[in-house]
Amino acid sequence: MLEGVKFINEMNLKSKKVFIRVDFNVPVKNGVIQDATRIDEAMETISYAKNEGAKVILASHMGRPKGSVKPELSLKPVAEYITGRYFYTCFAEDCIGESVKKNVSNMEDGEVLLLENLRFHPEEKANDPDFAAKLCEFCDVYINDAFGSSHRAHSSVDGLPRKCSEKAAGFLMKRELEYFDMLVNNPERPFYAVLGGAKVSDKIGVIESLMDKVDKILIGGAMAYTFLNVLGVKTGKSLVENDLFNTVEKIIRKADDKNMKIVLPVDHICSTEFNGKPEYVDKRDIPDNLMGLDIGNKTVELYKKELSDAKIVMWNGPMGVFESKDFCKGTFDIAEYLGSLGAVTVVGGGDSVSAVKKAGVSGSIDHISTGGGASLELLEKGTLAGIEALKT
Ligand SMILES: Nc1ncnc2c1ncn2[C@@H]1O[C@H](COP(=O)(O)OP(=O)(O)O)[C@@H](O)[C@H]1O
Ligand SMILES: O=C(OP(=O)(O)O)[C@H](O)COP(=O)(O)O
Numbered sequence: 001m002l003e004g005v006k007f008i009n010e011m012n013l014k015s016k017k018v019f020i021r022v023d024f025n026v027p028v029k030n031g032v033i034q035d036a037t038r039i040d041e042a043m044e045t046i047s048y049a050k051n052e053g054a055k056v057i058l059a060s061h062m063g064r065p066k067g068s069v070k071p072e073l074s075l076k077p078v079a080e081y082i083t084g085r086y087f088y089t090c091f092a093e094d095c096i097g098e099s100v101k102k103n104v105s106n107m108e109d110g111e112v113l114l115l116e117n118l119r120f121h122p123e124e125k126a127n128d129p130d131f132a133a134k135l136c137e138f139c140d141v142y143i144n145d146a147f148g149s150s151h152r153a154h155s156s157v158d159g160l161p162r163k164c165s166e167k168a169a170g171f172l173m174k175r176e177l178e179y180f181d182m183l184v185n186n187p188e189r190p191f192y193a194v195l196g197g198a199k200v201s202d203k204i205g206v207i208e209s210l211m212d213k214v215d216k217i218l219i220g221g222a223m224a225y226t227f228l229n230v231l232g233v234k235t236g237k238s239l240v241e242n243d244l245f246n247t248v249e250k251i252i253r254k255a256d257d258k259n260m261k262i263v264l265p266v267d268h269i270c271s272t273e274f275n276g277k278p279e280y281v282d283k284r285d286i287p288d289n290l291m292g293l294d295i296g297n298k299t300v301e302l303y304k305k306e307l308s309d310a311k312i313v314m315w316n317g318p319m320g321v322f323e324s325k326d327f328c329k330g331t332f333d334i335a336e337y338l339g340s341l342g343a344v345t346v347v348g349g350g351d352s353v354s355a356v357k358k359a360g361v362s363g364s365i366d367h368i369s370t371g372g373g374a375s376l377e378l379l380e381k382g383t384l385a386g387i388e389a390l391k392t
């Protein structure tokens with residue numbers, strides 16, 4: 001996993017423009033950061049570069065702005081957070097262009113500049129070489145410390161490091177890779193995965209190969225409804241991805257062949273809309289006018305029983321819309337149970353980690369990973385686009 005990758009402490013950073021790709025895609029509500037784990041975890045790398053006398057240029061995406069400027073997805077609150085908690089961090093209103101060039105050329109050694117959301121430009125996601133060339137102007141040394149984004153072959157993760165000769169992984173990246181390396185090499189069994197969240201189309205593809213690595217999969221969150229729907233269960237207005245039916249059918253067939261359990265919700269907390277009143281549905285089928293927004297109590301009890309003999313549990317994706325007090329119970333109950341379980345527990349994902357912290361049990365989890373999709377893809381493939389780009 002790590003062969004051929006250099007680390008930041010092997011690089012000469014003094015007076016260099018050090019471009020650090022970080023994952024500052026943190027949950028923000030009305031301009032207030034809800035969980036700063038991803039920022040705090042990257043501070044070791046950022047402080048190291050600053051103390052080495054680098055001109056530190058930080059770049060990240062935030063959310064999915066679909067290639068245009070969305071003020072609510074600005075990274076400005078992150079610059080303010082770092083300034084308030086750690087040290088002064090200047091904020092650039094864009095990530096490329098003349099005004100940013102001016103900002104960068106005025107930097108002194110040891111100063112830190114955070115660029116605006118990379119995804120305000122569609123070229124970031126398209127891995128456009130010209131966009132990478134523009135970012136490259138701010139980059140004598142490239143550092144990837146964005147574990148949570150390293151499964152995305154986007155410009156700042158793939159195209160840019162491929163253009164740079166001086167490149168390395170940061171300390172957060174190192175911690176994550178070392179932990180997963182240890183986890184995938186001869187894991188203790190049984191090894192169970194709990195999956196949920198909202199990024200159904202992204203993560204469903206990983207399940208098929210995950211089935212060769214784990215002994216049981218428990219599914220909650222929005223992902224559960226596409227599975228239930230394929231099995232002929234009524235899912236009402238719940239989030240269902242029709243174009244994934246073939247993938248789900250394949251997964252269910254494979255599970256049958258392997259005699260492997262895929263455990264799905266048996267009851268739900270529903271509502272007529274996302275922020276509507278909660279209604280308990282005491283069975284698998286959901287009435288036509290309702291959508292499933294959390295797992296019910298019977299499901300929680302079933303999942304606890306199914307997890308009770310685990311030696312390792314890997315969890316990605318909340319069991320419900322945990323940001324709302326009406327739909328957080330399933331997620332918090334599972335978090336508390338994992339915290340009390342005598343197994344190796346790994347929780348990954350920006351939102352899952354935020355949920356575990358809100359539940360107050362993060363101290364009892366063995367590894368808090370800053371990546372959800374990234375940790376699943378690392379389990380699946382043993383590497384990530386962003387790691388490979390560092391090896392070239
Ligand atoms: N049943 C559901 N319907 C809609 N959204 C859901 C449901 N369950 C969970 N979610 C949402 O999933 C989001 C997190 O998903 P995701 O980004 O895939 O997880 P992570 O960041 O942990 O990898 C949360 O914002 C949560 O509100
Ligand atoms: O939040 C992230 O992933 P996660 O929700 O799987 O933890 C990463 O920042 C990647 O974001 P993306 O899935 O929009 O590429």
Ligand SMILES: [Mg+2]
Nearest residue numbers: 349350351372
């Ligand atoms: Mg997320």
